[in-house]
Amino acid sequence: MEFKEVQRLVADDMEGVNGVIRRYLHSDITLINQIINYIISSGGKRMRPLLALLCARACGYEGEKHLIVAAITEFIHTATLLHDDVVDNSSMRRGQETANLVWGNESSILVGDFVFSRSFEMMVEVGEMRVMEILAQASNTIAEGEVMQLINSHDPDSTEEHYMLVIQSKTAKLFEAASQLGAVLAGQSPVVEEACKQYGMHIGTAFQLKDDILDYQSSPEEIGKNLGEDLTEGRPTLPLIHALRNSDRITAGLIRDAIINGGGGNMREVMDAIRDTGAIAHTLETARKHARIAKESLEVLPENRYRRALEGLTEFAVARTS
Secondary structure, three states: OOHHHHHHHOHHHHHHHHHHHHHHHOOOOHHHHHHHHHHHOOOOOOHHHHHHHHHHHHOOOOOOHHHHHHHHHHHHHHHHHHHHHHHOOOOEEOOEEOHHHHHOHHHHHHHHHHHHHHHHHHHHHHOOHHHHHHHHHHHHHHHHHHHHHHHHOOOOOOOHHHHHHHHHHHHHHHHHHHHHHHHHHOOOOHHHHHHHHHHHHHHHHHHHHHHHHHHHHOOHHHHOOOOOHHHHOOOOOHHHHHHHHOOOHHHHHHHHHHHHHOOOOOHHHHHHHHHHOOHHHHHHHHHHHHHHHHHHHHHHOOOOHHHHHHHHHHHHHHHOOO
């Protein structure tokens, strides 16, 4: 199932999510509205809300709480983006200037706090302790992942295993929570809940690994951010880690220097090393492995169009070009 088909399948639900977003993100403070509208209108795939909606429907849920839960996952994601762009000193996201570049770091951080705190108000409205437990734990794990990434920055000795832990905490955890919550709302068995949880974790991991690849393969227009931004920020993602471990001494020294000092001074040499060591192929195969595990996790779910959509997303996660 193509991505646009998946979107059409839950188009009515997603419109309901958009209504929830508009209702809960409104503020009497003009600056808050300006920044939030800027972020929301910039687009994005809405993967986390999409997973919450699809898993809920795949598990037979027929109520409306999944709309609020889906919006909560988007709020948490939006808050982390606002904070991330400040920490990373980013200038472009989703093809436009970042909020911190337009309004300043202080405004971005404070509005991120507003969005995050609003999500907890919404958790209370859902009125289910299990939902609050999963989202609270996810929020904590994401924060830990952010700190791990900060520690990991400019460290050329970072291992593949440690990097996987970082992205599973920082990125995949919210995919996991969104998918698991669909099963929770539907009152499914622990077996089905765990299957949805594993699906989310592995498709989230595959999604991030594909992002790592796109950082070295796509144009800024395609991915909506500056090419080689991970290298510029000194972030040792999987392609860089693999290239460093499989290069000759001189090339490895150039990559280490690029990670330690950041910037794009050795960009050409690093790009050559990534190509020559098969780093992209290695990262892509790792992404495909996680996508396969995600798809296999769905076998315990009933056969229906929503499950087929979830299966289709595992292919989209690694085949996409933006």
